[in-house]
Amino acid sequence: MTTLMRPDRRGFLGLLAGATLVAVQPAFALDAGQAHALVEKSLAEVYTVINSGRPPARMYRDFEAIFARYADVDIIARSALGPAARSVSPTDFAAYKQAFQGYIGRKYGKRFREFIGGRIEVTGARRLKSFFAVTSVAYLNGRAPMEMEWHVSDKSGRSLYFNIIIEGVNMLASERTEIQAMLARRKGDVRALTADLLQAG
């Protein structure tokens, strides 16, 4: 096997690398159009849930599922936890991440009534540093239109969004502040924070 391979080892490796590139490219070659489509698709799913008329507790679980499908929960949860994420064990991090995901589903899901009868229009997408910014305008009842920007990246291996900025207010920065305040209240104990997150939101 080794003798057979050796003469054209370089060629074989090259071929392998080439094949991997071809296989991986569709997932990694994020462009403005795909970023745009990703946001539109996730918004459509959010509105399907809002208009479903299901009981709120059920809706929060549906929102959580949409968040898990379209957002890079791993990087958001890691970034929200901040420096503590570096030293936490993989098991504790996984439990924290799961609790964080549910917390986000409930916290932002509780606001769904503000979106009833409104609409969000995706207006464009542009490259920003190493990721894409998808711009949209939210037309909600009784309010001036609001600018919403979605930051989409494919660095996780899939195209997912990792931040939403509403009228300049940054969700990731806000959750960093919140989670780190919750962690400080528990004196840095990530397991206690996880238990709190299961009740929060």
Added chain:
Amino acid sequence: MRKAILSICLICLSACGNGNNAIYDPLEPVNRQVHAFNAGLDQHIVRPLARPLKGARNGQGGTPGPLIVANNVSKNLSLPGKIVNHLLQGKPGPAWRNSLRFVVNSTLGLGGIMDPAGQEFALVEQDTDFGETLHVWGVPEGPYLELPVLGPSTVRDTVGKVADLVLDPVSPHLNADQKRGKLALKLLSKAGKRAQFGDTVDSVLHNSADGYAQARLLYLQHRRYELGQDSQEIDPYDDPYAP
């Protein structure tokens, strides 16, 4: 005298700078005390008073309810002050649009009760204040401040609020009763906003692990956005563990 106070404030302000996303809060211990007072005020007085207003937005048969009217009239009376600020910023376009809006709504809109300028002529309000004028003049934001009752601000925006009271072209033409009426409208309109955005305020002020830090972050980010200042994007893939 007024000018002297203003120029002293301006000198103090220009002494302190700030970065893009930086939070400059040297007065945090005092600010936190004020925040605790404001949160208590909201919980015990403002929220219980504002709650019944939630249904008062819409009147009968599609007419605007008392809250919309209070908000419209109050906003209309604030337009001349905004026109002055746009002129001080060297922005004749928005000053002109606000002037037209003021004329249309004061006449056809029955003293600002209705908003035909916005609804029929697409003349929506061009918001500004003296805090923005100071920003346009190059005055930096200064330290973060939480004001009693009024809430989050910065030294620059607080100076702006005071200057707006002084510069307001409407108030010299009002007698004491009319001034009280104007204040009452403004308070009613604020209470209406508290009712409308109740869930948002609750989540920041009462349901957050550190309501002070949340309110400070939201205020500074939104204010910098309003003023068109570039914010630094967070790229968590660069350094997910950044504090």
